[in-house]
Amino acid sequence: MVTMQDVARHANVSIATVSFTINNTKPVSARTREKVEAAMRELGFRRNAVGRALASKRTRIIALLFPALQHSMSGTVIQFFTSAAATARELGYNLVLWPISNEAGQATELTANGLVDGVLLMEVELDDPRVQELQESGTPFALIGRTRAPEELTYVDINFEETLVAAVQHLTALGHRNIALLDDAIGSRSLAAFGPVSRSRDSFEAEMRRQDLVPTAFTCEANPAAGKAAAAEILAAYPGVTALIVQNEQAAPGLASGLRRAGRRIPQDLSVLSVASSAEMAAMVDPELTVLTSPGHELGRMGVAALIDQLEGRATSLRQELVMCRLEGGGSTGPVPAQEGPAQEEAVE
């Protein structure tokens, strides 16, 4: 290994000068800079990350804490991981992966050995114990998601509120008035505990009411079989429904096939709009689902950038960002069916 000491000797300068040159941390004459750079080139010097970390008290490593029990959108998650790691690298950082259970206690343990400068927390719940834990341990952190009251926190999240407004408006623009939402039961967690579900549902209901429509919501587990069962349930409970908004990636294909099996053609008889899902998943269904895609890439990039800004003290203010889902084509939404429309509106109003 070539050390700074080696470079210094080779360039006939002190080790401090080499450091100043590399880091641009003090003025260095052009002549010296050239000597040093030549020496580095000739020796193939690479500054050692560990020595640097020890001396500067900053490892330039950040950790991604994610729940080991992965239940959600895998397409989006992989996008997120990739872009988070790539962004970290661009900014001179490394990203370590820490799968943890949602219990408290683990985050601090991991953080206490000084390996990481900060932490990115995924799958944040509305009342997440890990947040307080991190605060108490003094670890800088940023959230992917939001707690119930995130005013004092750095976070990046999907703008579920506006996404659901966009979803409703996409469908009402097509003439739909009898619109139902199908969301996610997320295991045993209560509905209210999970931000994406509760924020979306609230926003769906508000936007429907704003348009003088009656909001109806259903929930099912995150798997195709549950989606299929939900299809039957929804059609029985709400026969006049002409459009469904699905925020449940795993259930969407089952829902579609359940609807088809019940004799409803998509989108001729019934429109289906998938929200906060991935384009790849939507493409698995036939016909391809119209989808408001989760911005996995943006969340990864912005989350890492927000955390690093904070670490480098260059955050002028708390970074709190919300990203919209983007509407992507697909053949599962269309105009409301002509003849049946009026009868069904009546039934609801």
Added chain:
Amino acid sequence: MVTMQDVARHANVSIATVSFTINNTKPVSARTREKVEAAMRELGFRRNAVGRALASKRTRIIALLFPALQHSMSGTVIQFFTSAAATARELGYNLVLWPISNEAGQATELTANGLVDGVLLMEVELDDPRVQELQESGTPFALIGRTRAPEELTYVDINFEETLVAAVQHLTALGHRNIALLDDAIGSRSLAAFGPVSRSRDSFEAEMRRQDLVPTAFTCEANPAAGKAAAAEILAAYPGVTALIVQNEQAAPGLASGLRRAGRRIPQDLSVLSVASSAEMAAMVDPELTVLTSPGHELGRMGVAALIDQLEGRATSLRQELVMCRLEGGGSTGPVPAQEGPAQEEAVE
């Protein structure tokens, strides 16, 4: 931060003794050990990872190199990431994520700053330039996958050979004789360049011939639309086919719907067996596909373990492991259709 110095003072011993006690690296009297442990407990000491790394010349960090352009099985990948990270943690290591393009040159650059002790390489191609690069740079590494001649390398891979034998036998046991394979074009890479595809195809053909059957193979891009098109193509080129083996996760749903659209019921008229895919993906299709699932979890665990064994010099011999895919239920394979069977066998023989 509580340092070893603090602990030493508090316990009235030297800092060396504290180190010996923590690491069990030299005998320590029971009495001293107690004093030290009490001091550590009282002060809440956590040994600093960076100081340790600098002194021991081992960071206990390993890197996962994966292609930034993700084209493959996302369900399996997330399993793999999670279990790799968890295993590393269990063994006292951290896993950093390095998304890189497949070009050479990047691996060395990342490795040269001494941040990681070793590297795990994903998506290995048969003639992977990164392998030579890592060898030349002297970085310890293990492969997830295999090069063309991996005799001298540490690797963990799916046993594609036996998996395809199992796939063929699963179908012949159900009476099928007219079996085709649909695999993956993997972008522009030539078929021969990618191990999973070429090994599987070779094994498929060998096992078919061994059973005196005629192997037929098709290829399509990794997306549902391509799968759908492939359905038509296959039925046209091979009308007598009664069973399909699909090694193309993204295309499988499209294939199934294409077959259905062509009037073939699954599995009554045609069996479909998905190989090297994830159970979640298989469940997206209706009926749920019978699948030989990729052992993402095992690959992650074993890959990390193999690398760390090597790093700690406790690898008695080169670790080279192949893991079978596991057959998981699903309703897409069944007995060969009774009446049409003979006629079609004839057509091929």
Added chain:
DNA sequence: TTGTAAGCGTTATCAA
């Protein structure tokens, strides 16, 4: 503008 030298928190060698 450059150099000297004191850390940073451990490990590990050599003596005691």
Added chain:
DNA sequence: TTGATAACGCTTACAA
């Protein structure tokens, strides 16, 4: 069985 102490490779006052 324990203690001094010299690394490890770099950053950063402080001096020159």
